[in-house]
Amino acid sequence: MRATWQKCFADSPDVLKDDRRRRTIVPVLDFEIGGDTFITMAGPCSVETESQLLSTAHHVRNCGARILRGGAFKPRSSPYAFQGHGLEGLKLLAKAREQTGLAIVTEVMSEDDVPLVAEYADILQIGSRSMENYTLIEHAARSGRPLMLKRGMVATIADLLRSAQIALDNGNPHVILCERGIRTFETATRNTFDVAAIALLKQVCHLPVIADPSHAAGYRELVPTLARIAVVAAADGLLVEVHPNPANAWSDGEQSLDFVAFDAMMTSLDPYIALRGISATDPASTLPLEAVG
Ligand code: PEP
Ligand code: MN
Secondary structure (H helix, E strand, C coil), X not given: CCHHHHHHCCCCHXXXXXXXXXXXXXXXXXXXXXXXXXXXXXXXXXXXXXXXXHHHHHHHHHCCCCEEECXXXXXXXXXXXXXXXXXXXXXXXXXXXXXXXXXEEEECCCHHHHHHHHHHCCEEEECHHHCCCHHHHHHHHHCCCCEEEECCCCCCHHHHHHHHHHHHHCCCCCXXXXXXXXXXXXXXXXXXXXXXXXXXXXXXXXXXXXECHXXXXXXXXXXXXXXXXXXHCCCCEEEEEECCCHHHCCCCHHHXXXXXXXXXXXXXXXXHHHHCCCECCCHHHHCCHHHCC
């Protein structure tokens, strides 16, 4: 590794690749993140209603997603915006898992909520606004659930790796990194998708890297293109917002794909995934019997 990077990431020695640790594979239910299969996490920004969540879960599953996303505890810019359904949202996520076999990723915002969220979720999401909350990361890491750490809006790659190191230091090796765009002077997109961060992380760090083109772009028209770029940049998977009716979404409708657009995006990824020499999830191979037809 370049001396520059060794110096830059000196605070996070255990997340860097070495001869012993080339990659970390994170087991989730009956599959793996960071292995030889590209993994898609998809679902609404927020858990809104039972029919919204369940219809989305069935659709994304039929398109090859393995993980359902959806916020039950929502970090919002405005204190008057929808803050999430909390426990009721977690219960709906669990119901969707039962019906579809999808794993669940959902955000935990406070250390007090870690035991509750860990009871329902398969992966705990640490949101961008919390990436430097070391107390939250410590508690979340000690739950034993895999963590997905979303890069802070103004966090450097070294900052992200420092947070990952905290999780490892607290006994949890199953850390997934997520590039979701950073703040720059650009205002035409919601954030600036830092594709170099994905490529760099995949070179220096053994942890799986997920790309979130939805929060990076802010506009649904850009999401499929950014998703394909993420595949080429060697991401291990995607986190994508999907909603049955984006125009009526309670949060992040502008960047949410509808079912038709998600289906088209997933199909469009296949040749890029094949070029990497890894596999896509074949939807037919993973459907539980009750979900077929
Ligand atoms: C999200 O994924 O629901 C979310 C709030 O994203 P971020 O923390 O990246 O803003
Ligand atoms: Mn969102």
